[in-house]
Amino acid sequence: MNQLVFILNTISINLQIPSTSIWDDPMVLFYTVVGFIFISAVLILVVASFLLQVLRQLTKEASIEAARQKGVEWKEEPSLWSKLMEWSNRSVPLEKEETVMLDHNYDGIRELDNFLPPWWKWLFYATIIWGGVYLAAYHLTDTLPLQTAEYEQEVSLADAQQKLLKASITGPVIDETNVEQTSDPVALADGKSTYTSICSSCHRMDGGGDIGPNLTDDYWKHGGDIRSVYAVVSKGVTGTNMIAWGTSLSPEKIRNVSSYLFSLRGTNPPNAKKPEGELFKPQAAQDSGAVKTVVP
Secondary structure: OHHHHHHHHHHHHHOOOOOOOHHHOHHHHHHHHHHHHHHHHHHHHHHHHHHHHHHHHHHHHHHHHHHHHHOOOOOOOOOHHHHHHHHHOOOOOHHHHHHHEEEEEEOOEEEEOOOOOHHHHHHHHHHHHHHHHHHHHHHHOOOOOOHHHHHHHHHHHHHHHHHHHHHOOOOOOOOOOOOOEEOOHHHHHHHHHHHHHHHHHHHOOOOOOOOOOOOOOOEEOOOOOHHHHHHHHHHOOOOOOOOOOOOOOOHHHHHHHHHHHHHHOOOOOOOOOOOOOEEOOHHHHHHHOOOOEEOO
C-alpha cells in the first residue's frame, strides 16, 4: 500500500494537480476505491446467493411434481456442498468403529485405526507441491528474486531516478547547506499544493498534527530553521513515518513546501497535537543569520 500511495503522490506532483479539498488526499482516494470494490463484491455475492436459492427451490418443486405424476415417493438428493463436506470429512461411522478398533489398551482408552480426513491429506500434499514450486522459483532459477536481490533492484531504481532528477535541474543546486526561505507567492502556492498532496495525511490540512507532529507551534524535534526543515523533508527521519522525499521532489519543491510550513506557525488550529521536541525561537534564529528570507 505504501508503494501505491507513493506512486499516486508522485503522479499528482509531476502533473501539478491543484489540491484544495479532502478528495485530493491519495489515501482518501485509495480507501474510497477499495471500499467501492468491497461493497460491489458483497452485493454481487448476495444477489448470486439469492438467485441460487431461487433456482434450487424451482428445481425442487419441479422434481416433487415429477415424482407425484409418476406415483413414486420423492427423496431429496444431497446438495453438492453436502457431498463435498461428506467426502472431505469422511471417516468410519460411529456404529462401525468396532471394525477399526486396535487391540492395545491404555487404562481403558482404546485407539481407532481411522485414516486422516481427505481435506487434511490434500492440504498436506499441496504444501509439498508449493514448497517445490517455491524452491524452483527462488533458489534453482532466476524466475523470482530473493529479498536481497529485490532490495538491490529497488535501490538501483531509486538511484537512477535521483540521477534523472538531478540532471533535469538547471542553475545552482539547492540543498540543506545553502537553502534559503522564500516569501515568493508563487513558490508558497506551490509549497501549499505539495503540502496538501503529500504532507496533510500525516500532519492534517491545518498542520495541527496527526501521525506526524504539530507544525503550528514553536516546538520542533529536528530543528525549526529552514535548513533543518529542508533536511527532514529531503532525507526523512529513520524509524518514523517521515520518508525521504528527495528522490521524488525537486530541490525547489522541497524548498517551497519547507517555506510554506512557516506560514502555519501560530495559526492555533482546533484539537492540535501537543508540542513535541524542543522550543525553537524563530526570531532568535533570524537575528543570528540562520534563517534568510529571499525571493527567487
